[in-house]
Structures are given as C-alpha cells and as structure tokens.
Amino acid sequence: MYDGTIQSGVAILKDKYKLNEGTISKLLGLDITTLDDDYMSNYTDQTNHAEYALPFLAGTLDATSDDAKLSGVIDGFMHYFDLSIEALALYAEITPAEMKNFISDPSSLSY
Template sequence: MEIVTLEDNIAKLKKIYKMSDDVINKILYTNHKMYHTHPIEMSAFLTAIDFDEEQRLCVIIEGLHRDIGLSYETLAAYCEITTEELEEFLRNQESLTDKKKFIIAVRIMFLHHILKGKYPTEGNIED
C-alpha cells in the first residue's frame, strides 16, 4: 500500500495539475463550508483522478435516482435521451455515442452540482 503524504500531493497538484500556491492554499486551508474536508483528504481527492469516467457518471446518476428520488424518466428528460437509452447506458456504457455521453455528463454534473446539498455525498456528510 502506497503512503500518501500531503507534501507529495501538493507537489503533484503543482507539477501535474499546474495549480498555484494561492489556489492550493484556498482549496486545502480555507475554513469555508465548501472546503471543510481535511487537507490530506482534499489533496488525495484532487490527485487520485484515475477512475473510470463513465462508471463514475453512472454512480452519480444512481445517486440522484436513489438518494433524491429522481426517476430515470426525469433524468433522461434532462439529458434529452429516452428512458430506455439511459437505462441501457447504466448497464452498458458503450451503448451510446461519445456525443450523447458528453451531453449526459454535462447535464448530470450540473444537476449533481445544484442538488448536492440535498443528498449525502462524500463532501457534505455532517459529522
């Protein structure tokens, strides 16, 4: 198991993701409700961008469905696809064109952004 240090993550944020010291300090150390995650956890989130994007999108869709109660029909309408297309995408991410996947991703991430305070996510669970 690899040991993750804050210093290593900060170096990665600077070198790979081209973040300035000001931005890193704002994200990691500002006492604002948006940035309430511990600096090592936040730095780990920002440097561990090695997930499958399509699978992550499916997880967010399922969260909106399960935790808020948005129906697949509603989510599909926001994405301007049929309910059948959305359900098939959740089973098989290769079922849609890249253009449709892009549109779904943008619209679902917008919904997630505006609704994230209404359901539990990693970043807003109260202790």
C-alpha cells in the first residue's frame, strides 16, 4: 500500500508494475539503490520530484484507461526522448497518420 513515502511507492512500482530499479531511478530522477530510511535529511530537488511523481505513478495508473496509459507513454516518448511521430508509427507498424489520429483520439485505434 502506498503510504506517501518514496520507499513504498518504489515497492509498488517494482512489485505491481514490474519496473526495474534502473527504470524507476530514471522516472524519479534519483538513484533508488542508495535511498535509505533517512532520505528526508538529505532532501533535494530530485527527492521533491520523486515525491511529486510517485502518487501519480503508484496511485493513479489503475484509475486510467488502457488508451490513456498508452497515450501517456507515447507522449513521454515524444517529449522526453524527442521521438517523432514518424518513428513511433514505424515502431508500432502503423502509418504516421494513424499515430496522429491516436494521439488526438486514443480510441481511434484498436489494439
């Protein structure tokens, strides 16, 4: 259960969503392998980001539709990794027009 601490949020991401430590560290912007119980004594911008991101990552993923989750992943690829619509369409084996339509209306494509 998520109790608001970074450790409990990380445990949910690892156990429930099967994310590895490297992926979680990238998502949170901090090295979770060095996080101890007294992380608040060394509070940083990265710790603040992790505390802001974890309620979304650990708590609301179940509350969103599969289309919204996939749309969020695609949005992340485009904005954080600067992948183009054309590249994502190629990886998904759909046309760029279909990818653009999906971004505008996630229900426009079936899985």
